[in-house]
Amino acid sequence: MTDKVLDRVEELGERLAATAAESEALGRLSDDSVALLREAGVMRLLQPAEFGGYEAHPRVFAETVMAVAQRCGSSGWVCGVGGVHPWEMGLMDRRLQQEVWGEDPDTWIASPYAAQGIATPVDGGYRLSGRWSFSSGTDHCDWIFLGAMLGDAEGRPAEPRTTLHVVLPRSDYQILDDTWDVVGLCGTGSKDILVEDAFVPGYRTVDAQEMSEGARAAVVGREETLYRLPFWAMFPLGITAAVIGIAEGALAVHLAYQRDRTTSTGVRITEDPYTLSAISEAAAEIAASRTQLVTGIERLYDLIEAGEDVSFADRAVTRRNQVRCAWRAVAAVDEIFARSGGNAVRRSNPVQRFWRDAHTGLQHAIHTSGLIYHATALTSMGIEPRPRQRIMI
Structure with missing residues (x-):
């Protein structure tokens, strides 16, 4: 069923893309966008099965968020952030879960x-x-x-x-x-x-500390691997997946635009080796970001599935790589945008919206590199980071 949610997003892709301009104008997701996301079931991917959810592998969740963000950055962002909340709700008191989902499993x-x-x-x-x-x-x-x-x-x-x-x-x-x-x-x-x-x-x-370290599942009797993952692996996953999806969306519209473009000097882009080289480099960086993000959460999931503990070092490396994924993907979007010509700044050209969305997504605190890189480097040297250096890991 979980793969069917991703398939459904792909089927609804053009309709999702068509909602982006209205959502931007409204300053919130349009009703059409919300209806499409509900129809696909995106928000229920990490929700407990007993309350109408799909208990999907976090890899599937990340890939689905990316697929949404490729069409509409704002929709993908809301799915990436809001889609993790059912996962945490699955670790709360059962009375609360009943209050939230008892009458409507589609409650956001x-x-x-x-x-x-x-x-x-x-x-x-x-x-x-x-x-x-x-x-x-x-x-x-x-x-x-x-x-x-x-x-x-x-x-x-x-x-x-x-x-x-x-x-x-x-x-x-x-x-x-x-x-x-x-x-x-x-x-x-x-x-x-x-x-x-x-x-x-x-x-x-x-x-919050109990949730951060992945200890909450034992407290509430959740044995599923999904719910034994640490919070600071799951919450960043959805946010960075949205940023990478936005980068993929920027690449897609850039390629479509460049295919028939001729510069002011009369050179067809398809005959310009410098631009084509830059496009390929950007595409490779975005693809690497996707792979590294997905591989990171798969590794933690597999450790737990095998009955092993997820150490602080495991969490730190995953966070370091996740942060780097976002920065790499947005840098690639900059390369794309810089080679899109003057018409890229027109509001009728969606590449400018993807560019703005990517940079705004990078501003989230979850993508702040300093403390994460610092703590991970110390851990890699066998030095225990101080409590202040362990924040959000």
Whole structure:
């Protein structure tokens, strides 16, 4: 069934591509785009089977996100981010899963995970307040994951610092319109979220560290390999898959455009060895990015499937390679765009949208290389990174 979702995306490809301009103009995914994604079942790929999901191999999930992003960067981005949320929801309390999916297995879940709020303990749970940025696809979601710092009695971050992932229904938070005015990934509608003193029952929360290290599955009795993967392997997977898919989309429209193009000096592109060489180099870099991203998650999956532990070193190498995949793919898009001629900047030419979307996707914190490269290099030398250097690995 999981491969059929990818097949369905390919069948719907032209229709998905046709939604991109409207989504960009709206500042959120168009209703047509959402309907097509629901029809294909993309958001249910990592969802537990008991709640109508497909429990797909993460490789299939990544490949499907890429296929969507090739047609519409914003749609691919929302699938890459939002498509991981059902995976984490599968590791939450079963009561919460029933609340979210009991009546509608097609219910979508938003985020962000940045700890931009304070969760103060009270009887039975927490009181939550804060404001969060970058909630991709949020207009189409009925629940949300939010990152929050555990608070003390005065509502300040408690010591030692502890981060929670908390889950709220749509009735408990506000989507702030007019907070997504950007140059790329415009159609993702990644708006701000406001929460004012909402009560969050304890069973709708999870310790972020427990989720990060892949320890949560044992706590909730999930034995499937998929749910024993670490969070910082799964969440980056969807985001980088979207960026690589966007790069593949840029390459596809570039090739179609260059096929019949003649420069202002009268040279046909198909007879210009310099441009053709650059196209091939860019194509090879994008293909390498796809292969390395998919191979990385397959390796972790296979380790767990074989009954072996995923070490910090395993996680660090996977994150290092995933970050590099994104940077390599976007650099290739720059090479493509630089050789697309003056008409590439016209809004009627989709290559400019792919170019803007690719660079915007690279801005996500998950693609920040410094700490990841630093920690991975130390680990490779047998030196234990300090706690601050282990963030997001």
